[in-house]
Amino acid sequence: MSLFIRSRQPSDSTEGGADQDGAPAAAEDAPPGAPVPAPPGWFGRRHRRPRTARGVTIGTTVLAGALVLFALLVPNQVERVNAVAFLRLPAEGILLATVLLALPPRFRRAAAVVSGVLLGLLTVLKFVDMGFHQVLARPFDLVLDWILLDDAADFVRESFGRGGQVLAVVGVIVLFLGVLALMTLATVRLTDLMIRHRPVAARTTLVLGVAWITCVTLGVRITGVPVATKGTAEMLGNRVEQVRAGLRDARVFEKEAAVDAFAKTPPDQLLTGLRGKDVLFTFVESYGRVAIDDPAMAGPIDAALEDGTRRLRDAGFTSRSGWLTSPVTGAGSWLAHSTFLSGLWIKNQQRYRSLTTSDRMTLTSYFRRAGDWRTVGIVPGVRRAWPEGEFFGLDHIYDSEHLGYHGPYFSWTPVPDQFSLEAFERLEHGRKDREPIMAEIILASSHNPWSPIAHMIDWEDLGDGSVFHGIKKEGTDPKEVWKDPEKVRTEYRRAIEYSLRSLTEWVERYGDEDTVLVFLGDHQPVPTVTAGSTNRDVPVTIVAKDDKVLDRVAGWGWSDGLKPAPDAPRWGMDTFRDRFMTAYGPRGGEARGPAPQR
Structure with a gap:
């Protein structure tokens, strides 16, 4: 009886009685030999075509992992985007996985959602940086450059007409919202996968952490690019310093502007x-x-x-x-x-x-x-x-x-x-x-x-x-x-x-x-x-x-x-x-x- 009761309780890996693929558990009170009705909707299709469903599940998980890795590894300059850039170990990803595994269940989902939104914003910032590097040969300034986005819209209108401007603005908004949504869904899905397979996920995270430290210690590189990277953390650190510098710059400029060698010249x-x-x-x-x-x-x-x-x-x-x-x-x-x-x-x-x-x-x-x-x-x-x-x-x-x-x-x-x-x-x-x-x-x-x-x-x-x-x-x-x-x-x-x-x-x-x-x-x-x-x-x-x-x-x-x-x-x-x-x-x-x- 105690075994039966334990089997009925939702576990940490199958919340709400779902199976490992997320489908509701079959009714356990059905008499022996009785046909189990297929659940409605997506779960019904999974019941009827298990191989297709499993392929979709695996494909979606792989895509989620690719999206998160893309956000962490993609450079913020077009000329640095190449295959080698994605053959690296991101310290931020290993740390994020460790934190999500360690958090208690009531905080984990919220942390996954917040992490996904932040990864989406990070990806958008890198895309904006690419554009700024292509035009201004510098990254986007989080304090001072917002007005330039309006100038960019005017430039598109004057170069390609009002229709081109509308399409460009709508496209940017859709892309922005899409990136945030996809990155959030991807992070939540990977978090659920890690929790369902906690022992494997913990061992994998530990191995990757050791590999990252080893690569840093030995200076392992591929075509001159370090395998172990903390580029995202460094980029965000630079942005924090950029914001501070922008706030200090107003005081510096005020002192410079006060000096004019000709102000008192008649x-x-x-x-x-x-x-x-x-x-x-x-x-x-x-x-x-x-x-x-x-x-x-x-x-x-x-x-x-x-x-x-x-x-x-x-x-x-x-x-x-x-x-x-x-x-x-x-x-x-x-x-x-x-x-x-x-x-x-x-x-x-x-x-x-x-x-x-x-x-x-x-x-x-x-x-x-x-x-x-x-x-x-x-x-x-x-x-x-x-x-x-x-x-x-x-x-x-x-x-x-x-x-x-x-x-x-x-x-x-x-x-x-x-x-x-x-x-x-x-x-x-x-x-x-x-x-x-x-x-x-x-x-x-x-x-x-x-x-x-x-x-x-x-x-x-x-x-x-x-x-x-x-x-x-x-x-x-x-x-x-x-x-x-x-x-x-x-x-x-x-x-x-x-x-x-x-x-x-x-x-x-x-x-x-x-x-x-x-x-x-x-x-x-x-x-x-x-x-x-x-x-x-x-x-x-x-x-x-x-x-x-x-x-x-x-x-x-x-x-x-x-x-x-x-x-x-x-x-x-x-x-x-x-x-x-x-x-x-x-x-x-x-x-x-x-x-x-x-």
Whole structure:
């Protein structure tokens, strides 16, 4: 009788009287020889087709194990995803199995669910990291990068239309919820399996733990990759430190921003070496060092720079070039722009918000304070209200809606560079009886995805931009281009050539004795183009017809022409503002100490 009673009690391995596969136990009160009715639903099908049911059960368990291992072992960078990455022993998985086996039953299920959700979030974070590494060459910042997700959605809409944006957002949400659900179910299933086979699970966990320690001690590797890994724990530890650093950074930045060497300089002592000149600060989107150094691009880009140098020289202009190190790579143009203009290292969105809500003077706002310039912005990439324009000291802003353009978008690019420059001439530079201009001009044609791109036409034929409808139809399809990295690199190079030619032809056509052009790249392009390089250098060039302008920077050691030499000076982008204002201040090109390297 006692044996009978024990057999009727639910055990730790078959909760609720279920058999080892989870089916309800058959009724034990049925008379001998009586047929046992098949349970309804799934359990009924298992009763009728036991082999199929067992195959499904085994397959589901294997899939659950694969999902959990995937979450623990998958790297957070696309280039590190290979077969070897999954042939490792994760310390976190061994520890998790140990904890779940040790917990009492009333806590075990809740722990399994929480662990599954956390593994799902970990997997999502690794996927997001992959995207950030592909575009920004860095992982996702859990404190500062949430605003960039909205920018990413806008980029998809502008590149692939509203429908593409909706599909992308819906797909991301479904994927997010699906990963959380699947990872939770997988963890719960594996936990149930371990409990049903506790002795085997305990022995296996012990063996794996010993194997992990042995591999660490002996340094066992497969093709250079350690077999024993605690990569997930290290990644999470780095994220905790990243969060702490992000919270500390606000205090550090506040101290840095409080220092401004020109804050007390009287207006009549500012930028005296440029009085009467039109000064144009022009950013060329994604114009990075790779365009000049990469052998696959160097030939055509060199030819474009040499041709531009020759044409400008023939028109009476001289140029000098060097290198600046940008705070960002791949994207984040506004961070580079504000670094260049503010003289502060604006490396994240938190610093950008702090800067633009402060009273810090920028290079452009110092021109306005001096009182001798009308300050304008040509910002075709801006398609909505831009309150930061006032912070940067711009008297008037021409965004994409106010340049008179009636042509098509070129993927993300709202206005082709040649038209933007012609609009600047029509709206500001070409006006009669005007005061000198300080202009911030942002050229956007070389913005990712570089397909389709415009090409140069006769300046007289630009009209209202309608001519670009036909030019866009002749261009490439971004969906096809981005299937092949070499095609991406080719289109990037062509886009940079177009931007450079637009700019140099404008100077050749409209520049005069009072024109001073400073143009630079804002950051390197995405890793698809840079082939994973971590270099953040961009070219910077000063062009002028008046020799006195370039005499003031003779001590900088910059290279002659539009192309900086490989060994030309390399400064942090945040050092340019003070160097420039010193060179063009009352004491001219007074020597300064070496620029800090980033």
